[in-house]
Amino acid sequence: MFDTILIANRGEIACRVMETAQAMGVRCVAVYSDVDASAKHVQMADMAVHIGGSAPADSYLRGDAIIRAALDTGAQAIHPGYGFLSENPDFVEAVEAAGLTFIGPSAKAIRAMGLKDAAKALMVEAGVPVVPGYHGADQSDDLLAAEADQMGHPVLIKAVAGGGGKGMRLVEAPGDFADALVSARSEAQTAFGNPDVLVEKFVTQPRHIEVQVFGDGTRALHLFERDCSLQRRHQKVIEEAPAPGMTDAMRNAMGKAAVRAAEAIGYKGAGTVEFIVDGSGPLRPDGFFFMEMNTRLQVEHPVTEAITGIDLVEWQLRVAAGEPLPMSQEDLTITGHAFEARLYAEDVPAGFLPATGTLTHLQFPASARADSGVRAGDEISPHYDPMIAKVIVHGPTRAVALKRLSQALSDTQVGGTVTNLAFLGALAGHAGFAAGEVYTGLIARDIDTLVQQPDIAPRNSVAAAMAVSGLDSPAADAGFSLWQPLRRTIPLMRNDTPVLCTVEVLDANTQRWDVDGTPVLAERRQNQWHIDGHPAADVHVAGSVATVFDAYGIPFQIVDILDVAASAAGDGNVVEAPMPGLVKAVFATPGAVVAEGDRLAILEAMKMEHVLLAARDGTVAEVLAAEGDQVVAGAALVRLEEQVDA
Numbered sequence: 001m002f003d004t005i006l007i008a009n010r011g012e013i014a015c016r017v018m019e020t021a022q023a024m025g026v027r028c029v030a031v032y033s034d035v036d037a038s039a040k041h042v043q044m045a046d047m048a049v050h051i052g053g054s055a056p057a058d059s060y061l062r063g064d065a066i067i068r069a070a071l072d073t074g075a076q077a078i079h080p081g082y083g084f085l086s087e088n089p090d091f092v093e094a095v096e097a098a099g100l101t102f103i104g105p106s107a108k109a110i111r112a113m114g115l116k117d118a119a120k121a122l123m124v125e126a127g128v129p130v131v132p133g134y135h136g137a138d139q140s141d142d143l144l145a146a147e148a149d150q151m152g153h154p155v156l157i158k159a160v161a162g163g164g165g166k167g168m169r170l171v172e173a174p175g176d177f178a179d180a181l182v183s184a185r186s187e188a189q190t191a192f193g194n195p196d197v198l199v200e201k202f203v204t205q206p207r208h209i210e211v212q213v214f215g216d217g218t219r220a221l222h223l224f225e226r227d228c229s230l231q232r233r234h235q236k237v238i239e240e241a242p243a244p245g246m247t248d249a250m251r252n253a254m255g256k257a258a259v260r261a262a263e264a265i266g267y268k269g270a271g272t273v274e275f276i277v278d279g280s281g282p283l284r285p286d287g288f289f290f291m292e293m294n295t296r297l298q299v300e301h302p303v304t305e306a307i308t309g310i311d312l313v314e315w316q317l318r319v320a321a322g323e324p325l326p327m328s329q330e331d332l333t334i335t336g337h338a339f340e341a342r343l344y345a346e347d348v349p350a351g352f353l354p355a356t357g358t359l360t361h362l363q364f365p366a367s368a369r370a371d372s373g374v375r376a377g378d379e380i381s382p383h384y385d386p387m388i389a390k391v392i393v394h395g396p397t398r399a400v401a402l403k404r405l406s407q408a409l410s411d412t413q414v415g416g417t418v419t420n421l422a423f424l425g426a427l428a429g430h431a432g433f434a435a436g437e438v439y440t441g442l443i444a445r446d447i448d449t450l451v452q453q454p455d456i457a458p459r460n461s462v463a464a465a466m467a468v469s470g471l472d473s474p475a476a477d478a479g480f481s482l483w484q485p486l487r488r489t490i491p492l493m494r495n496d497t498p499v500l501c502t503v504e505v506l507d508a509n510t511q512r513w514d515v516d517g518t519p520v521l522a523e524r525r526q527n528q529w530h531i532d533g534h535p536a537a538d539v540h541v542a543g544s545v546a547t548v549f550d551a552y553g554i555p556f557q558i559v560d561i562l563d564v565a566a567s568a569a570g571d572g573n574v575v576e577a578p579m580p581g582l583v584k585a586v587f588a589t590p591g592a593v594v595a596e597g598d599r600l601a602i603l604e605a606m607k608m609e610h611v612l613l614a615a616r617d618g619t620v621a622e623v624l625a626a627e628g629d630q631v632v633a634g635a636a637l638v639r640l641e642e643q644v645d646a
Contacts, residue, residue: 001024001025001026001317001318001321002026002075002076002077002101002317002320002321003026003027003074003076004026004027004028004029004046004073004074004075004076005021005026005027005028005029005075005076005077005078005079005103005317006028006029006030006031006066006069006070006073006075006077006078006079007021007028007029007030007031007041007045007078007079007081008031008060008066008078008079008080008081008084008085009041009060009079009080009081009082009083009084009086010031010032010033010036010039010041010060010081010373010384011039011041011373011374011384011385011387012371012372012373012374012387012389012390013081013082013083013297013299013373014030014041014044014081014373015040015041015044015371015372015373016313016371017079017081017313018030018041018044018045019044019313020311020313020314020317021079021313021317022044022046024314024317026317027046027047028044028045028046028047029045029046029047029048029049029069029070029073029075030042030044030045030047030048030049031048031049031050031051031059031060031065031066031069032048032049032050032051032059033050033051033052033053033054033055033056033058033059033060033383034050034052034053034054034059035054035379035381035383036054036059036381037050039373039374039378040372040373040374040375040378041373047073049069049072049073051065051066051069052065054381054383055383056084056383056384060084060085061084061085063085063088063090063091063094063095064094066078066085067094067095067098067100070095070098070100071098071100075100076100076101077100077101077102077103077320077321078095078100078101078102078103079103079104079316079317080102080103080104080296081296081297082296082297082298082299083385086104086295086296086297087110087114087163087294087295087296088110089107089108089110089111089114090107092104092105092106092107092110093107101320101321102320103269103316103317103320104268104269104270104295104296104316104320105215105265105267105268105269105271105295106217106266106268108265108266109265109266109267109268109295110295112265113265113292113293113294113295114161114295115160115161115196116135116158116159116160116161116162116198116292117135117136117137117160117196117198118135118160119290119292119293120133120135120198120290121135122264122265123261123264123290125264126260126261126264127257127260128257128260128261128290129257129286129288129289129290130289130290131200131201131203131276131289131290131291132151132200132201133147133151133155133198133199133200133201134147134148134151134198134199134200135160135198139195139196139197141178141181144157144177144181144197144199145174145177145178145181147199148171148174148177148199149174151199151200151201152201153171153172153173153174153202154170154171154172154202154204155170155171155177155199155200155201155202156168156169156170156171156199156200156201156202157169157171157177157180157181157184157197157198157199158184158197158198158199158200159184159187159188159191159192159194159195159196159197160188160194160196160197160198161188161192161193161194161196162188162191162192163292163294164234164235165231165233165234165235166187166188166191166192167184167185167187167188167191167192167197168184168234169181169183169184170202181197183609184197185197186584186585186602186609187609190584190604190609203276203277203278203279203289204280205278205279205280205439205441206229206276206277206278206279206439206440206441207227207229207243207276207277207278207279207438207439207440208227208228208229208231208236208274208275208276208277208291208440209225209226209227209228209229209243209246209254209274209275209277209288210225210226210228210272210273210274210275210298211224211225211226211254211255211257211258211272211273211275212224212225212226212270212271212272212298212301212304212312213258213259213261213262213267213270213271213272213273214269214270214271214312214315214319214325215262215263215266215267215268215269215271215319215325216268216319216324216325217266217267217268218266219263219325220259220262220263220267221259221325221327221328221329221332222255222258222259222329223304223308223310223312223332224241224242224251224255224304224307224308224332224334225241225242225243225246225251225254225255226239226240226241226242226243226298226300226303226304227239227240227241227242227243227244227438228274228300229279229438229439229440229442230427230433230438230440230442230443231440231443232352232443232444233352236299236300236342237341237342237424237427237443238339238340238341238342238405238424238427238428239300239303239339239340240303240337240338240339240340240398240401241303241304241306241307241334241337241338242307242334242337243283243438244398244436244438245282245283245436246283247282247283249284249285250283250284250285250288252285253285253288254275254288257273257275257288257290258273261273261290261293262293267295268319268320269316269319269320270296270297270301270312270315270316271293271294271295271296272293272294272298273290273293274290274291274292274293274294275288275289275290275291276288276289276291277289279438279439297312297313297316299342299390300340300390302338302340302369302371302390302392303338303339303340303392304338306336306338306369306392306394307334307335307336307337307338307394308332308333308334308335309335310327310332336394336395336396336397336401337394337395337396337397337398337400337401338392338393338394338395338401339392339393339401339402339404339405339428340390340391340392341390341391341405341409341424341427341428342387342390342420342424343387343388343389343390343391343412343414343419343420343421343424344386344387344388344419344420345357345380345386345387345388345417345418345419346386346418346419346420347418348418348420348422348423348451349451349453350578352420353578353579353610354382354386354579355380355386355417355418355419355579356379356380356381356382356386356417356579356580356633357379357380357416357417357418358377358378358379358380358416358417359374359375359376359377359378359379359380359388359414359415359416359417360376360377360415360416360540360542360543360545360547361376361413361414361415361416361540361542361547362374362375362376362388362413362414362415363376363412363413364389364391364408364411364412364413365407365408365411365412367393367404367407367408367411368391368392368393368404368405368408368412369391369392369393370389370390370391370392370412371389371390371392372388372389372390373387374388374389376415380417382579382580382581388414388419391405391408391409391412391424393405393408398436399434402428402433402434405428406425406428406429409421409424409425409428409552410425410552412552413538413540413547413549413553414553415540415542415545415547415553415555416542416545416547418555419552419553421552421553422453422454422551422552422553423450423451425552426449426450426451426452427443427450430442430446430450432446454551454552456494456551456554457532457550458513458515458516458518458520458532459520459531459532459534459536459537460537460548460550460551460554461492461494461499461501461515461556462501462513462515462520462522462531462532463531463536463537463539463548463550464492464501464539464546464548464554464556465490465492465501465503465513466511466522466529466531466536466539467539467541467546468490468492468541468546468556468558469488469490469503471503471505471511472529472536472539487502487503487504488502488503489501489502489503490502490503491559492546492556492557492558492559493556493557493559494554494555494556494557498559499515499516499556500515500516501513501514501515502514508524509523509524509525510522510523510524511523520532522536537549537550541558544557544558545557545558546558573618573639573640573641573642573643574636574638574639574640575600575601575612575614575615575636575637575638575639575640576634576635576636576637577603577612577631577632577633577634577635577637578603578610578612578633579603579610579633580630580631580632580633581603581604581610581630581631582603582604582628582629582630582631583601583602583603583604583625583626583627583628583629583630583631583637584601584602584603584604584609584627585601585602585627586600586601586623586625586626586627586637586638587599587600587601588600588601588620588623588638589620589623590620590621590622590623591619591620592619592620593618593619593620594614594617594618594619594620594640595614595617596613596614596615596616596617597613597614598613598614599611599612599613600612600613600614600620600637600638601625601637601638603631603637612637612638614640616640616643618640618641618643619640619641620638620639620640620641621639621640621641621642622638622639623637623638624636624637624638624639625637625638
């Protein structure tokens with residue numbers, strides 16, 4: 001076994017690898033960028049080496065700096081995590097040329113599966129079923145459009161070097177193909193440095209089921225399947241294992257196909273073979289098709305660990321160190337059911353825009369496994385993926401595990417940034433999902449219901465006001481009665497709407513509140529405040545925000561009564577950057593007439609492209625940013641001429 005390894009990554013996966021490695025007695029070296037100098041993975045490591053600037057290209061994608069750090073610290077091996085350099089065959093060869101061990105597959109295996117078109121051809125030779133499509137080298141627009149027409153719409157355009165939904169576009173009608181092709185190529189070039197695409201027939205009610213494989217370079221086995229069908233814009237949201245509705249015949253067929261795929265390329269280490277499955281009816285052994293192989297550990301690997309009892313990172317280290325596969329296929333069994341929910345800093349009502357901010361509070365329930373690379377006080381950086389944590393639960397049945405997921409999400413507390421926590425809670429409580437209705441279009445179909453903002457009960461406003469005013473403390477009544485009037489008003493804001501809370505302290509254990517005309521009674525029973533008969537929710541106050549941890553977290557803005565500044569509402573005249581990012585393209589020109597919904601610019605942020613649209617009809621007065629500009633959140637990009645009232 002290795003004495004020391006370097007983890008060439010950051011965030012939750014770096015922390016995850018360190019937990020297992022250090023438990024095995026292996027010393028861990030972290031690498032970090034400027035912005036990550038005090039990050040959790042750096043604090044966990046036995047040693048840490050600075051490798052460059054905050055942008056990935058200046059740090060975590062610098063293979064030379066990472067290899068030099070490994071050599072300087074005496075590491076014998078490098079674990080790539082996922083993302084960044086994990087599937088870069090040139091990096092693998094450089095690692096091995098330096099006399100180090102790459103904890104993962106060979107460069108040859110990565111190349112074999114790195115391009116989707118070549119991988120599908122290889123899978124056909126290995127007897128693995130593939131989706132009908134065009135995977136050729138001719139990338140002319142007319143040919144690709146003709147191939148799409150021939151196989152019939154809807155079709156998927158996919159980056160050949162892609163992953164994670166980047167460079168992927170669904171085209172439902174021939175007239176939409178040209179614009180989708182331009183967009184897919186642009187995003188593919190940005191994400192992977194390769195604009196080439198393939199075109200595939202789109203399965204109309206698809207499920208995304210993947211099989212975890214593990215090889216030693218000669219033989220391989222599988223650790224059963226995961227269902228990753230709950231997706232938004234091709235990004236996985238909630239994963240589970242095993243797949244709902246899976247039959248023994250289907251599992252056997254998929255498992256054997258995945259093993260054939262791994263053995264066809266002499267695969268070594270942990271990998272995932274992903275399949276598109278026809279979900280229009282019961283699962284059947286002839287209804288699945290190879291999509292791609294991820295030659296690394298997957299984000300959702302914890303659900304496989306939960307149902308098998310296997311630590312996949314430990315297996316990675318042992319096999320990379322030359323040990324044989326720890327178990328045989330016959331030794332592996334499934335116990336119970338597991339779910340993983342991906343908790344992100346993102347503004348769901350604003351269209352799931354990635355968010356930044358400082359985490360003022362972060363707490364997970366003891367009943368769940370939470371894999372996280374951040375702590376309270378850490379900043380969500382615009383330079384990297386905005387994942388906060390993965391919340392993982394396990395239960396004896398799917399129904400029990402899903403209830404545990406709902407409870408774990410309800411008990412998770414995040415302050416300081418907006419999150420998708422309420423959205424995850426809505427998914428966990430979705431009746432169709434609970435009944436096993438899983439396919440990749442479910443979220444898009446029910447998006448309006450899933451993103452509805454909860455009604456805020458007056459008791460939550462009172463909880464916030466009590467915390468802000470100090471009336472939730474054991475001795476609050478004394479100070480309030482002696483030094484303040486018996487009646488007091490605490491103004492708050494919720495989503496830019498004033499919330500007026502007025503209180504009368506009746507005695508040490510009773511407060512009578514009025515919230516915008518609604519009476520609310522707060523009573524202290526056995527040293528626990530109850531509001532409207534409900535136990536008072538936890539509240540965290542940081543700066544000018546009080547977050548009530550009910551309904552997945554309700555932030556209230558604390559109003560400074562001395563602040564008399566007024567802010568005018570926006571009128572649609574100025575298109576602003578919704579987050580920090582790179583201006584990828586500008587379509588607006590001064591004097592141009594635009595209609596509501598027209599594309600004005602594209603902003604690239606957090607690995608995704610965001611199209612900025614005109615909020616109304618009008619004429620472009622000024623273009624305030626150029627392609628290539630790096631802009632901050634709120635920066636004015638395009639200004640329309642003032643509207644003139646008729």
